[in-house]
Each structure stands twice: as C-alpha cells, then as structure tokens.
Amino acid sequence: MGKKFFLFSITASLSFTSIAKESLKDKELKAARYISEIERILKRKRLPNRKISSAIKSIKDGGIFKNYLTHLEFLSELKTSLKKDQYFSCNIKSNNTNRVEDDFVRNIKNYCFHTVNYLINDKYYSNILEDEENFAKAIQYLATSRNTLFIKKLEEVNKDSKIYQHIKKQLIEITLINGVKIDSRLYSHIDFDKDITLLFQKNLHRIKKNKLTITNEFIKQYREIKKLVKNNATKKSDINSQLTKFLTFEKANEDYIYKKSSWKRIRYIGKLLLNNDDLKNANRYFARSYEISYNDESKNESLFLLLWNSIKHENYKDSIVTVQDYKLIDDFSNLYTKTKFWIAYSYMKDGNESLAKHLFKLMINSNPLSFYSIIAQDYLPEFDKNYVKSLYFHKNTVNLPKLELADFSKIKQRNIRESNIWHELKFFGKVDKLIYEFIRFNPETDITNKNKIDTLPIEEQRVAIFNYFLHHFKESGDFLSSFKLVSRTIDLNLIRPSKIDITTLFPVLHLDKIEGVNADIDPLLVLSIIRQESAFNPNAKSAVGALGLMQLMPATARQMTTFRKTDELLKPHKNIDAGVRYFKQLLNRFDGNIIYALSSYNAGPTKVTRWAQDLMDVEDPIFQIEQIPYKETRLYVKLIYRNFFFYNLMKDNYILEKSVASTFNAFPKKEAKRAISSQL
Known part of the structure; x- marks a missing residue:
C-alpha cells in the first residue's frame, strides 16, 4: 500500500508539473491573443474595455508578456479618466524590450492622442499648459491624421475660448514653422491675414x-x-x-x-x-x-542611372569617364552590388579585362549570393563547376558549440519565447520584427553561459548565435524567417557569407508533386518560384487574395484546374497543379522566354505586353531585366534566377557552363524566334 501511494504521488507530481508548464504556455498564448486584439481595436480608435482587464489578469498570472503590464495599466487608467471626465496625459514610453512592444506602445499613444479630442475645453486649460509638450504632440497627430472628430470639436468649441486660441496657434506653427501638411479642412480656422502676419512678426527668426x-x-x-x-x-x-x-x-x-x-x-x-x-x-x-x-539606396540608384545612360547605348568610354569623375573605384567597397557590376562590365567591354576581372572578384567576395555575383561568373573563366561549388558549399573548420535557450540572458530568452508564441498564432509580421532583435544579439551581453563561447573569436561567437536562430526557425518550419535572418545578417555585414551554410536557404520540398504535373517544365524553376512566392508556407495569403505555395489568385486558378472551395488552394498538390499549369501557359505564350514569363507571373501578362515591345530592342537578357519598368518585378526576376542557380548547383549542375542567354530560355531546343506580334 505504501509503495503504491508513493508511486501515485510521484506520478501525480510529474503530471501536475506537466500541466503547470502547459498552463503557463496557455496563459501566454491567451495574453498574446488579447494584446493583438487590443492593438487591432485601438487602430479603429476604440477602447477595448473588457479585454484590457482580461489581458492584465492573464499577464499577472505569469509568463513572458510582463513588460506589457504597465502599458495595459496605462490604458486602464485612461479608461477611468475618460469615465470620470478627468484630465490625462499621453506620456507613455516603451520599455525598449523589442520592436513588437514598441509598436504596441505606438498604437496606444495614437489612441491616446485621439482621445485628446475630449480635452478641448477651457476647464482643462491649466492642465494643458503644464503638459504642453505632450498636448502639442497630440494636436500635431490630430491635425495630420484626417481625424474627423477633431474637425468636429473645433467647429463646436467657442471661438473666443482659451483652448481654441491655443490650438489655432499650434496649427499655424505646425504648418508654417514645422512645414507639416495638415488636413485641408483645418485651414478655415486660420485667419491668413491677421494670424500669419502676427506669427511672422513673432517668429521671423525661425521662418x-x-x-x-x-x-x-x-x-x-x-x-x-x-x-x-x-x-x-x-x-x-x-x-x-x-x-x-x-x-x-x-x-x-x-x-x-x-x-x-x-x-x-x-x-x-x-x-x-x-x-x-x-x-x-x-x-x-x-x-x-x-x-x-x-541615403545609400538613392545614391546608388543615381550612380547606376548615370552609368546606364552610357551603357545602354554601348558608350563604354563615357561610362568609364563617369566612374573616374565620381571616383567610384576608390569608393568601390561601399557601393551596392548592382553598381559594382556595371562598373566592372564597362571596363570589360572597353577592353580592360584585368581590372574588370579584379572588380568582379571583389564583388563576388563581398556578396556571393547576389544575382549580379552569379552573372559576373560568366566573365571569369576560372569559375567552373568545381571552383564554384567549393566557393559556396564549404565546411566550417571551427567546431562551434551548440547553444541552447538557457545560454541566453533572461531578456533575450523572453524575446525568443515571444517569437515562438507569435509564430504559433500565425502573427508573422511580429516574428519579422523580432528577427531584427535576433541579428543584433551581442555575444558579450546576451550570452550568460560564457564557457561555451569565451575561447572563440568574436565572429565565431556571432556565427554560433546565428546558427541557433537558423536551427530555431528551420525546426518550426518557418523558412521565410530563416531567409530573412540570413539576408539581413549579410546585408549588415555582421557575418561573412563564407560562414553560412547556404543550403539552408534553399529547401527542397514538394519536388515529386511538381514533377508529376508537367514533365516539360524544369521542376527546379518551379521550386524557385515557390521559394520566392510563399517561402514554402502552404497557408500563405497575400493582401490582394493570392493563396498557397504558388500564390495564385482564385480566378486564375479556376482557369487551370477545378475546385469547389477557395481554401482548396491551400492544399499543396492542388496549388502546385494549378500553378505549374499557369506558368506553362505563360512560357508558351512567350516562346519559353523566362524573363517575360516570370514578369507576367508577378505583374500580369497584360502589363508585360505593354512594355515588352521596348525590351525587344536589346538581345542581352541582363539588359532586358534592367529595363523592366517595375521595381518589384525587376527584383522578382533577379531573385528567382538566383534561386534557380543555387537549386541547380545543389543538384551538381552549374548552369553557367552554357551561355547566360540560354539559361533564360525554358525551351532551349527551339532556336527559331517567333515574331514579336505572335509572342504578344
């Protein structure tokens, strides 16, 4: 009897512990739902009364969202102030835990600014003067956000009141001193002769x-x-x-x-x-x-256009003059990869091959995953299949430790766990914001278990942290987050690309389903589209209604296959079947021209038809891509070609062993080119 009771006690204790852990997660999930729901309601300029108290209760019971407690209590106090007709200040600040919390606080502050409408009364005037800074911020928000209630309040208030005169003065200063555009309906409250003349007299030194x-x-x-x-x-x-x-x-x-x-x-x-x-x-x-x-983006775009102005017309000597005039060789390491490519290309075409090859290699070393770094390999004879595979598929010789959640500081553990909660609830936008926190982890302050990393150089410490997050996202099937983690880490030069296993960037999923639809289409090209369209998320839904792995609009999908309910497109086999058929239709329409077909898949064939005539005046596919008028579509084509290159390389196929032009033709056996009229 004693042994049975003892065993029952142990079993009960273990079960209780398991339930306690599970209930804590349930509370965290509940708190996260409340927080997102409160945020949604606040954006609609309403106060979620019941949900605030429920959220506070969930958070007080424990979990990772304790840093939201003060913000929710602020909302609760705001609700009380509004109910009792008392003055309130919108002085709320974030704890700077992460960007998700920052956004939550921003939404609370904007709602608070909206409720300042109820303070437009002389009885609060003395409070307003004491809280001038916060009140001024609220008025600027109301004046610039097309706030109908604010317009109505100003119409109703006594025009001789102190509060009206105070707000009117602020509106003039917002417009003329700060140069901010206010709602046009507010101009009726400004006497453009008297008020502005007076303002100019008092503030001439500022205007x-x-x-x-x-x-x-x-x-x-x-x-x-x-x-x-x-x-x-x-x-x-x-x-x-x-x-x-x-x-x-x-x-x-x-x-x-x-x-x-x-x-x-x-x-x-x-x-x-x-x-x-x-x-x-x-x-x-x-x-x-x-x-x-x-900024750097606008600077590089202007430099590219200066170069392109000459390159498009094959005036390579003029483009080199531009390089020299702007000292672009001296600043080469700081330029974007696109600008670097066309500088090197100009020197290659002008006959200075040694300098061109040197610049191409510098570019590839700094950003080997770029579309331009791939194309540049075509101008470097030593870049054969074996060399390129050794460049991309290397092994890290340093034996890095495998970090665990417990190795991070308490604050960072909370961010990681919060990311898991948002991912489980499918709030991928919030996960995206937390990625920015992850890539900026500092080994010195954010790792508490120093024994695991102390002997490593600083870059290897960062790689160990990076590998933890890469594995973290991969295990949860969140490929999109892992892609963003890698690209942002490289863009910020936090880790050299040579330290990253790029095969993690190119998952090979659903290949059998793709091959089963149409044997004429390269399945790796379809895989490249899926990676770009949905990051292999079968439940992906775009803002315009595109669904599933290949992000198909239901109306388009119905032309390719049959289904009863729209949600059937979230099934991988159904989505791939319709998507492959549609892409094959586009390839047939443009005689295998991958640039046109991909552009049509992204922007629609009607739009592509409008500018295709202009693209046909150049033979070089790289020139054709640069002349795509839509920035999004231009980038889309480049990224899918990048994906296609790496998927082939992983299958031991180096596509640049053939000419670059042939890699943009899905039907390479067809040498003859149909007339442009038949393509369009």
Missing part, C-alpha cells in the same frame, strides 16, 4: 521659407515638365529651356524642398529623357539626382 509651400510649387512645375517630356513633340530648344528652368528652381530652393520628393522626381524626369534618347539632358538630371540623394 525663412515655408517648406510645404515651396515643395508644392516644385511638384506643380514637375507635373508640367513631365507632360512636356512625355509629349516629346515640342521643339528641342523649348524643351531645353524648360528643363533648365525647372532645375534652376529646384537648386535655388534645395533647402526648402523635401529631399525624397525632389530626388524621386528629378530622377524620373531623367528616365523619361533617357527613353527619348536625350542623353545629354538625361545625364544632367541623373547627375543632379546624385547630388540630392538622401
């Missing part, structure tokens, strides 16, 4: 020109010049005069036009001029876009 007004005038002139250039029928002397006048205005007011707005429009006019073969004026505009570029 030089109204940034918003100057930018709007710039945009107005831009629309006129765009129409003129697109028309392309005006006399060249008249066009030159107008182009010069527009640039002169922009330069004179550079400090008072928003940089992004200016760069975007100057660059676009340059592209229109390039399409008109007006190379001289295009070069002027691209040069100006470089001068006003506002």
Whole structure:
C-alpha cells in the first residue's frame, strides 16, 4: 500500500508539473491573443474595455508578456479618466524590450492622442499648459491624421475660448514653422491675414521659407515638365529651356524642398529623357539626382542611372569617364552590388579585362549570393563547376558549440519565447520584427553561459548565435524567417557569407508533386518560384487574395484546374497543379522566354505586353531585366534566377557552363524566334 501511494504521488507530481508548464504556455498564448486584439481595436480608435482587464489578469498570472503590464495599466487608467471626465496625459514610453512592444506602445499613444479630442475645453486649460509638450504632440497627430472628430470639436468649441486660441496657434506653427501638411479642412480656422502676419512678426527668426509651400510649387512645375517630356513633340530648344528652368528652381530652393520628393522626381524626369534618347539632358538630371540623394539606396540608384545612360547605348568610354569623375573605384567597397557590376562590365567591354576581372572578384567576395555575383561568373573563366561549388558549399573548420535557450540572458530568452508564441498564432509580421532583435544579439551581453563561447573569436561567437536562430526557425518550419535572418545578417555585414551554410536557404520540398504535373517544365524553376512566392508556407495569403505555395489568385486558378472551395488552394498538390499549369501557359505564350514569363507571373501578362515591345530592342537578357519598368518585378526576376542557380548547383549542375542567354530560355531546343506580334 505504501509503495503504491508513493508511486501515485510521484506520478501525480510529474503530471501536475506537466500541466503547470502547459498552463503557463496557455496563459501566454491567451495574453498574446488579447494584446493583438487590443492593438487591432485601438487602430479603429476604440477602447477595448473588457479585454484590457482580461489581458492584465492573464499577464499577472505569469509568463513572458510582463513588460506589457504597465502599458495595459496605462490604458486602464485612461479608461477611468475618460469615465470620470478627468484630465490625462499621453506620456507613455516603451520599455525598449523589442520592436513588437514598441509598436504596441505606438498604437496606444495614437489612441491616446485621439482621445485628446475630449480635452478641448477651457476647464482643462491649466492642465494643458503644464503638459504642453505632450498636448502639442497630440494636436500635431490630430491635425495630420484626417481625424474627423477633431474637425468636429473645433467647429463646436467657442471661438473666443482659451483652448481654441491655443490650438489655432499650434496649427499655424505646425504648418508654417514645422512645414507639416495638415488636413485641408483645418485651414478655415486660420485667419491668413491677421494670424500669419502676427506669427511672422513673432517668429521671423525661425521662418525663412515655408517648406510645404515651396515643395508644392516644385511638384506643380514637375507635373508640367513631365507632360512636356512625355509629349516629346515640342521643339528641342523649348524643351531645353524648360528643363533648365525647372532645375534652376529646384537648386535655388534645395533647402526648402523635401529631399525624397525632389530626388524621386528629378530622377524620373531623367528616365523619361533617357527613353527619348536625350542623353545629354538625361545625364544632367541623373547627375543632379546624385547630388540630392538622401541615403545609400538613392545614391546608388543615381550612380547606376548615370552609368546606364552610357551603357545602354554601348558608350563604354563615357561610362568609364563617369566612374573616374565620381571616383567610384576608390569608393568601390561601399557601393551596392548592382553598381559594382556595371562598373566592372564597362571596363570589360572597353577592353580592360584585368581590372574588370579584379572588380568582379571583389564583388563576388563581398556578396556571393547576389544575382549580379552569379552573372559576373560568366566573365571569369576560372569559375567552373568545381571552383564554384567549393566557393559556396564549404565546411566550417571551427567546431562551434551548440547553444541552447538557457545560454541566453533572461531578456533575450523572453524575446525568443515571444517569437515562438507569435509564430504559433500565425502573427508573422511580429516574428519579422523580432528577427531584427535576433541579428543584433551581442555575444558579450546576451550570452550568460560564457564557457561555451569565451575561447572563440568574436565572429565565431556571432556565427554560433546565428546558427541557433537558423536551427530555431528551420525546426518550426518557418523558412521565410530563416531567409530573412540570413539576408539581413549579410546585408549588415555582421557575418561573412563564407560562414553560412547556404543550403539552408534553399529547401527542397514538394519536388515529386511538381514533377508529376508537367514533365516539360524544369521542376527546379518551379521550386524557385515557390521559394520566392510563399517561402514554402502552404497557408500563405497575400493582401490582394493570392493563396498557397504558388500564390495564385482564385480566378486564375479556376482557369487551370477545378475546385469547389477557395481554401482548396491551400492544399499543396492542388496549388502546385494549378500553378505549374499557369506558368506553362505563360512560357508558351512567350516562346519559353523566362524573363517575360516570370514578369507576367508577378505583374500580369497584360502589363508585360505593354512594355515588352521596348525590351525587344536589346538581345542581352541582363539588359532586358534592367529595363523592366517595375521595381518589384525587376527584383522578382533577379531573385528567382538566383534561386534557380543555387537549386541547380545543389543538384551538381552549374548552369553557367552554357551561355547566360540560354539559361533564360525554358525551351532551349527551339532556336527559331517567333515574331514579336505572335509572342504578344
């Protein structure tokens, strides 16, 4: 009897422990659901009364969401203040635990700003003066967010009241001093003669020109010049005069036009001029876009266009002059891979092969996974199959420790566990935000078990942490997160690409299903599409309604196969069947031209037909890709070609042993090219 009772006690104890652990996770899942639901309701400018108390209770019971407790209590106090008609301040701050929490706090703050509408009353005026900074932020939010309640409140309030005069003053300052565009319905509350004159007298030292007004005038002139250039029928002397006048205005007011707005429009006019073969004026505009570029991306895009202006017309000596004028060889390591490729290409075409090859190799070493690094191999004879396989499929000679959750600091453990919860609930956007936290893990502060990593160099320590997260995502089947982890780690130069096992980036799933649909299509090309479209998530749903592994629109899928319910497209075999048939249809339509077929799969065949005529004036497929007018589609084609290259290499096939042009043809046996009219 004693032994039985003892065994029963042990069993009961173990069961209780298991239940306790399970219940803790259940509470965390419940808390996460409440947090996401509260966030959703707050965005609709409503206060989720019942859910706040339920969420607080779930979090107080334990778990990883304790850092949200103070934020929920703030909401609870806000609810009480509104109920009792008391003043409240929107002074809420994030604990800076991670980006998911930061977003949650931002949504609470925006809702709080919205409720400031209820404080537009003279009885709160003294409180407002004491809380001026937070109140001013709320008014700016309300004035710029098309808040109908704010408009209504200002219409109803006594125009002689202190609070109305205070808000009116803030609206003028927001518009004229800060240069922020407010809701046009609010202009009726500003006396543009009396109020602005007074403001200018008091703030002349702060106001030089109204940034918003100057930018709007710039945009107005831009629309006129765009129409003129697109028309392309005006006399060249008249066009030159107008182009010069527009640039002169922009330069004179550079400090008072928003940089992004200016760069975007100057660059676009340059592209229109390039399409008109007006190379001289295009070069002027691209040069100006470089001068006003506002970040690395805009700078590299302007440099590319300066080069492309010459390369497109095979004026390689001119493109090299551009390289020399802008000292691009000196700055080569800091440029984007796309810019590097076309610099090296220019030297290759101009006959300086030794320098070109050197630049291609530098580019490949810095970013070996790039589309351009793959294409560059075609210009390097020593890059045969064996050499390339040794470059990509190496083995790390350092014996790295296998980290576990317990090896991380408490805060980082909480972020990792929170990622698991959001993934289980299918809130992939929140998982994405946490990836930014993971790639910036610091071995010195974020690893508590120093014994595992102390003897390793700092880069190897980072690799050990990186491998933990790569395995973490792979085990949960979250391939998209593992892809993002790798690409962002490389982009930020946190780990050298040579330290990463790239086979983890290219899962081989559903190959048998793909091969069973159509034997004429290379299954690795379809695999490359699936990787890009859904990252092998069969339940993927896009914002526009595309479904499943191959992200098919239901209307398109119905033309390819039969199904009763739309959700059937979430079944891998059904989705692949329809997707492969559709892609085969596109390949047939464009005579095996993979660039056109992929572009059509992304942007739709109707859109591709519109610009295909312009692409046919060049034979080189790389030139064709660069001339795709849609940035998203251009990137899409490059990434799928990158996927296709690596999937083949993993199957011991080096596709660049053939010509680059042939790798873009799905029907290589067909040498004859149909007329453009039959393709379209």
